[in-house]
Each structure stands twice: as C-alpha cells, then as structure tokens.
Amino acid sequence: MNESTNEQIDEILMNKEADQLQKRKARFARGLVRSAETTLAELEENPDLPESMHYFINIMREVFVKDRAHRLLLPSQNQSANNRKIIGTYCLMVPEELIYAAGATPVRLCGGNYEASLAGDELVPRDTCPVVKASIGFTSLNLMSLYQMCDAVIVPTTCDAKRKMGEELSKFTEVWMLEVPHIKDSEGSRRQWLQQLYALKNNIEKFTGKSFIRRKIRRKALDASIKMIGSAQYQARRLYDIRKSSAAIISGRDAMFAINAYSYDTAFKWTKAMTRLNDELEVRCHKGQFICSEHTPRILIAGSPPIFPNWKIPSLIEEMGAVIVADESCMGNRYLYDPIGLTEKSVTDMMVGIAARYIMPCVCPSFAPNEDRLFRLLQMAEEFSIDGIIYHVLKGCVIYDFELIRVEKIMKGKNIPVLRIETDYSPEDIEQLRTRIEAFVEMLGIRKER
C-alpha cells in the first residue's frame, strides 16, 4: 500500500517536471519565432526589396518560424529521400562536397538566435560567444526540426569555443570532430589535414551505407558535387561583383541574408534562386535603379559573423544611412568565395583540391599567422571603395578582437576609419549602439563630402 503511494507520488512529480520542461520549451519556442519573424518582417518592409529575395525570406521563415526545415532539405516523399541522411556542420571548414557526394545533405547549424543563446547560457561558461551559446541552446532544447533532423554533426576544431562546443554537443547528438590545423603554411599540417579529410570521407561513407556496408563516394559523384557547389560559388561571386557598383543596387542586409540562407537550403535550389536574384539585380543596374546615391557612406562589415536572425548590426548600420557593400563574414562573402582548383579528375586529385580549398585561402582568425586576412581586407577596401569599416566583435570572440589590432593599424595607413562594436544577441544595447553607429556614419558622410 505504502509502496504504491510512493510510486504514485514519484509519478506525479515526474509528470510535473515534464510539464515544467514542456512549458519552458514552449516559452523558448515562442520567443524564437518572434525574434525570427521580427527580422523577416523588417526585411520585407524594405520598399527596394528585390522580388527574388522572397525565396530566401521564405527559406528562413520555413526553418525558423514554421519549423519545417524537412520540407526544404527532404523535399520528395519517395523511399530514397526518407533514407537520406542530414549532416549538420559548424564553421565553413567542413567540405560539403563530400557530404553531397555521399548522397547526404549538409546543413550549417551555427546559431544566431537570442533566445537560443539564453538557453545555452546555462550550459557553458559565461564568457562563451553567443554563436556557441545559441548552437548549444538550439541542440539542448531539441525544439526545432532543423537540429532534430541531423543524424550527425561535424565540428571543426577552429576556435577554443567551437572546439569545446563539440564536446558539449556530444551529450545530445552524434558529433564528429574534424581537426583543422592552425598553421597553414607547414607541410606537416597540410598532410594532416588531408588525412583528416580522408578519415571524414570514410566516416561519411560508413554512415550513409546500409547495415555497416560502406557506400563508397564515387569519382563521378564527387565531381558532380564539386561542380554543383562550384556553380553556387559562381553565383555568390556574381553577387559580390554586383555589390561593387558605385551606387548600391542591393542593401547589405539583403545580400548577406541571401548568402546566409545557403546554410539551410540545398546547394542546387539555392543556386537557382541566386541566379534569379543576380539577373534581377543586373536588370536594375541597367535601368539605373539604385537603392542609394553615390554619396552614401560605404561600409565594410568585418569581424564576427552576423547570423540570422541576429540582424541587429547590419540593420542599425543601414538604418543610420550607410550602405553595407561588403562583408568578410564566414556566413557571408567568405562562405562561398574560394573555388576548388583541379588539374585532374581522379578522386585523389579532387581530395587534394578540396583540402587545399578549405584551409589555404581561408582567413578565419583561428589561423596564425593570418596575414592573408589583412591582405583580403585591404583588397576589399579597394575593390568596394570602402569609406569605413565596422568591426563586429561578438562578446567572447577573442580571436577576432585580437586581429583588430592589426586591422586598425593597416587601415590607419589607408586612412579608413574603423569602428569596433562589441555586442551579443541581446537587444538591450541597441540604443547606445545606434548613437555610436550614427555618429560614425555621420563622420564618414562629412569626410566623403570633402
């Protein structure tokens, strides 16, 4: 009798706990939908919004508002699609070519949501960057199908936070660590990186095979996936070139958003949509349909990546009357900038080509020395006739902050002002940031007038 009462009490308590958890999840889910929808609505309000942007807005809405990522990533309902593996990736060092070639679909999971970062806040040290907090938050809450549907995630060992994040994520999901060297120039590290990619290829082959039989990545499939991502890169570069025009044709908010959407779409569909956007923008260019004048201060946004829905800084910059013509974010320009160079089309050659593409031209500050990044920034400043740089530092992102020292010095030599903005995903500092960004834009405007 007594025992059964105890059991009953236990059961009631457990139900209560589960109930609490459900309530908590529901609260997060509401906040999440709200913050994503706010950013989307802001983008849609823009009267100059290119028609073709709706495709990308729709992608984000499907993933973050309607929670239907599966519709994008597993579109067809036939048998083979149901067995299709989804592999989550963090950082841009994961070669998506290998995933596609194995018949799986990659999805980039780096989180940009404020509510998710709050959830993650309880699971990691306070000084961790919000990208990692949000990524862990999303995974631990198990709220969104985007994260739930990943069969495994690949975490490259880039910065300290991402590295330890991999460890924490393994509590919730299958994690494959991918060791990225931090020094690119040594023969040893290049060889090690190639070995890592072969090991990853092996892993993917086993994972996508049936009942422990490896499903080998064929030469043709690898070649096709390199070509597919190559054409995505071609379109990304077209957008990059369009943004060079002396009066802007597309706002930075929109351009960065369109590239960010690549994370959650299949490369093939995204490329088609991007082609349409580029075509539309070229028509606008011929018609002289600019979104601002030639006198509008032109901003390069550098540093930590703005990730949807954290459009706080890009929105503020453009609301304050400047235009973001370029970014070097790993969720923006850098994501799809460097193509793979191939001489032959053997699997070995393709693997070497992939290995080279993912680290040699990459200017992530997790590499040291990273002089290449300074060179890239100078090149961009010139190509895009940059008037000023807004250097975005997400709290806790030590390596981007470190490189600011060199960036400031080199830009001083070019007489290009740099404004450092340190922030996270929370909206509380918007008004202070607004004043600072407004003053910076005002200063650039006056300099430009002269």
Added chain:
Amino acid sequence: MECYAGIDAGSTYMKVAIMNNNSVLEGYKVAPAGIDCRETAKAVFDQLLDNLGLSAPDVLSITSTGYGRRRVDISHKNVTEIRAHATGAVWTAHEGRKIRTIIDIGGQDSKVIVINEEGETKNFAMNDKCAAGTGRFLEVLARVLNVTVEELGPFSLQAESPCQINSLCAVFAESEVISLLARGNDRKNIIAGIHRSLAKRVSGMARRAGLESEVLLTGGGALNPGLVAAFEDELMMDIYVAKNPQLNGAIGAALLGKNSNGGKG
C-alpha cells in the same frame, strides 16, 4: 535679431543655448531633464526666449542633439552628440589653443572625440555600457560620502594621500568606499581616489581612441576641479576646461544649425 538655438537633451540635464549671427552666445539655460524631454525642451526653450526678450520668429533654426534629440519635436533637425561636441569645442576653445581631443564627462555616458584641424571627427570612443567613467559614478559615491556633487572637487584637491579605488563599477566602488570609511580613512583622500579612478578609466579609453594634445574637458564633469586635476595627472598633459562645459553640445548644435542655414561662420 536673427539667432540660432541648440538644444542638448542629455540624460540628466536639458541644455539650451542661443547664438546670434556673429556666433556669440546670447544666452543659455540648463535645467534637469525631467521625465518627458519633449515637454522639458519646449518649456526651457520658451523660458530662455522670454528671458532674452526674443520671440519665436527670431530663431532661424533649432538643432537638437543628445540622448533625447529625436524626441525634441520643436527642433528642425538633429545631429549626433559627437558632431555637436566637435563643433562646440572649436568655438569654445581658449584663444590660440588648438584642441585635438575632447573628453566629455556626461551624466550617463562619457566620450572621447579626436578631431582634426578643421574640427571634423577623426575618431571617437564612448563608454555607454555602464556607469563607470560617467557623472553618475560621482553622484553615486557622493551620496555615500554624504557630500554634494559640487563639493566633491574642492574636497578632492585638499587630499594629502589619495586612496586607491580599484573597482571601476559604480556599485562595487560604493562598497569599496564604505569599507575604506570603515577603516577610518579620511573622506578627502577617498574622494581624491574616486576622481583618480574615474580619470584612469576614461584616460584608457582616450588612449585607445588615439589621444592627441591639446585636450578639452567638457560636460558637467568639467565643472569639477578635482576631476580636471585627476585628468592632468593621469594623462600627464595640460587639460583645458571649456568656457561653458555643460553647454558644449548645445553650442555645437546651434552652430551646426547656423552653418546649414547659410549663415556665415
């Protein structure tokens, strides 16, 4: 008479300045900002016009600046504090002084603006995250020490050996001050320590912004001689205090309104 008004809607005080066609300060008024800066701005502006015997049509342009600049609806345009202060500093600079850096200690934020020969902003830094380095820091600690904000400066100049205050955070500094008092330290030494702490914090920001001599101190904080002395010690250079430190932003705004109105500077 043709004149131009500048309204600096700060976090703590509302400052209104009226300049005439020859860029001479005709009159000014400073009042607590209150809770509705739109109403306060209007009231202070009207009173000032009355005092000066002016009527509304005499004022050719009204330019607002400061934290509440967008809410001031009687203004024709608004400019950022940074630009207003840079412009104000050139006007307010002592005869023959070439001001290159402005340190503004406001009630809710502090800023460092580095300007070039033409008075254009080269670089700036703002402390807008917390009370450290702002007027509020002094206000909070004055209350603990049972002195008025006006008394802080003179007291600090009488100190023999200033105490060390390590916390930059206003709340932690408050508990540090309380324990210094409990240990029987002289109030004057503590006050001098507080000024040093504030100057240290803002000087770090000034160096990062690329401090150049000569330096002008503005904002309500410049009314405090103890703070001026602390800055001189910390930066190891002469610090000039603006003629009307609290009005610098308002004067700058009025001048910017005048210039854009076609007036000759």
